[in-house]
Amino acid sequence: MKKRLATLLLLLSTCAFSANLHYSLIKKESGKEGHTLLIVGGIHGDEPGAYFAPMLLAKHYKIESGNVWVVPNLNFDSIVKNSRGSYGDMNRKFAKIESKDKDFEIITDIKKLLLTPKVDLILNLHDGKGFYREQTINKDVNPKAWGQATVIDQQQISGAKFGNLAEIAKKVNKGTNVELFEDLHEFNLKNTNTKTQDKEMQQSLTYFAIQNNKPAFAIETSKNITDLSQKVFYQLKTIEEFMNLMNIKFTRPFELNQTTIKKLLEDDGILEIPPTKITLDLSTLKPYIKFFPMEKDKLIYKSNNPLVAVIKEKDEYKIMNGNILVSKLKPDYAELDNSLNEIGLNLDGKKISAKMGAMVNAKNSFQIDPINGYRINVIGYSKAGVVSEGGLKIEAKDIVKSYAIDKAETTYMVQFYKDKKFCGMITIKFEDDKKAKK
Ligand SMILES: [Zn+2]
Known part of the structure; x- marks a missing residue:
């Protein structure tokens, strides 16, 4: 049936x-x-x-x-x-x-x-x-x-x-x-x-x-x-x-x-996916991104660029800016949890808070405040014996570069989960090494 x-x-x-x-x-x-x-x-x-x-x-x-x-x-x-x-x-x-x-x-x-x-x-x-x-x-x-x-x-x-x-x-x-x-x-x-x-x-x-x-x-x-x-x-x-x-x-x-x-x-615009609380700077994205959290059978998004469209094709999603292919996403389907709207973090030694979906810039390091009942996953980072990666001071050199979502390989996803349900993510962009030296 x-x-x-x-x-x-x-x-x-x-x-x-x-x-x-x-x-x-x-x-x-x-x-x-x-x-x-x-x-x-x-x-x-x-x-x-x-x-x-x-x-x-x-x-x-x-x-x-x-x-x-x-x-x-x-x-x-x-x-x-x-x-x-x-x-x-x-x-x-x-x-x-x-x-x-x-x-x-x-x-x-x-x-x-x-x-x-x-x-x-x-x-x-x-x-x-x-x-x-x-x-x-x-x-x-x-x-x-x-x-x-x-x-x-x-x-x-x-x-x-x-x-x-x-x-x-x-x-x-x-x-x-x-x-x-x-x-x-x-x-x-x-x-x-x-x-x-x-x-x-x-x-x-x-x-x-x-x-x-x-x-x-x-x-x-x-x-x-x-x-x-x-x-x-x-x-x-x-x-x-x-x-x-x-x-x-x-x-x-x-x-x-x-x-x-x-x-x-050259500015492809910003893509927001409200149900998963994800925001992406399209101009910087890699042409292919794996393990991208998405909701199955439902696609809601918005952009400041009216030519942006997200199109499902077979088991991938294409992000288009007009006739230009910006990136392809390989979805990691997850059930969603809507209980987390803001998180705390220590950014280069300063305590700040960030809305879920925020694009955060870091000079040297970040450390996400642990949240009771939630698992924090910095994609591309791992430490033996650690399940949730809150409370750890993390620098760019601690993360495997190939997991970065941008072409310059300086931007990483920090994802939040409650049990197996996805709560949203923020991105951390480390200042460019070359730029920092100037
Ligand atoms: Zn014509």
Whole structure:
């Protein structure tokens, strides 16, 4: 009987008419009057410029007047697979879609969002082929290309606020073109004249918006630009030009240039797994971590990076940042105990307390206060005859390096158990030897 139930559940999950990962909506509202810009990224999963740019915007920009709503990961299932569309081309499903289509729920939800009365202007982000020009120059630079273009479906929407689509796009391009890495990267206006000339595009997100009197533009950076930071730069620069045009005031804690973008992209973010009280700094993680405590058949997590997803694959878990594999976890399934929220420790000779899940930095040593009824396990440390490793002063040299969870091999897991039940963990990061010497 048990076996039959298991197969039935499996069948149900493969037939469900919805994607596995839903998009997120980050509403950045200033509280001050002004226009509302909706940015949709990641409609095609293999166009990383179009989802890492809105991710950085969602994470780092502050909106000072008006509002910016960001969907950085519309086609999240396809993003983590680096595929254009896992269930077909999502940007060809806005005219009609069958209710059994796996994208049905997402299309229904995003349509509702596009038509929200508060939304004044919509940007749909892409990486497109080649470099768009009105004249054919070569196989990559021609009218059929999509890259480095602001795309409109028609000249204008008469009577609509921001309805002068062509005029707006030209103004925006002028601003973007002030700063190019190469002349080839120049942005141009591409009008697909969708109503009369482009049957395919009649099924797209922007055309759906236009037909409902919502100004919408596609921003296309070029797939031929291989450096992600350059594509993200152009996307952000163009989005900023649109914000300026809509009189949306913003600040960001960095200068917009390739070097800072590169740095920001290196930060994969923080992953929190609340049920097991585990917090991880994703940028530092090793590509493979064994003995990772997890709850069976249940996966709840959150991240400050909306492109982070944790995906179960066979008997492992993949942590993704967009289309980038951050790390794989080999789970050590455990029952959970929720009774421990804070622990005491001696850090470099100083008594402190730490919340379960804390990421603690140590210079030389730590010593966890013993807790009655709980077992403390410093992964990679062992001492003959000792069952619980509280009350022991431990230095980096006392722990086997290969058990570290980070690439630099300086961060270790300290896990807490009540009987066999897992209560959570903290991580201890020892200051880098090389850095300490400087
Ligand atoms: Zn695309």
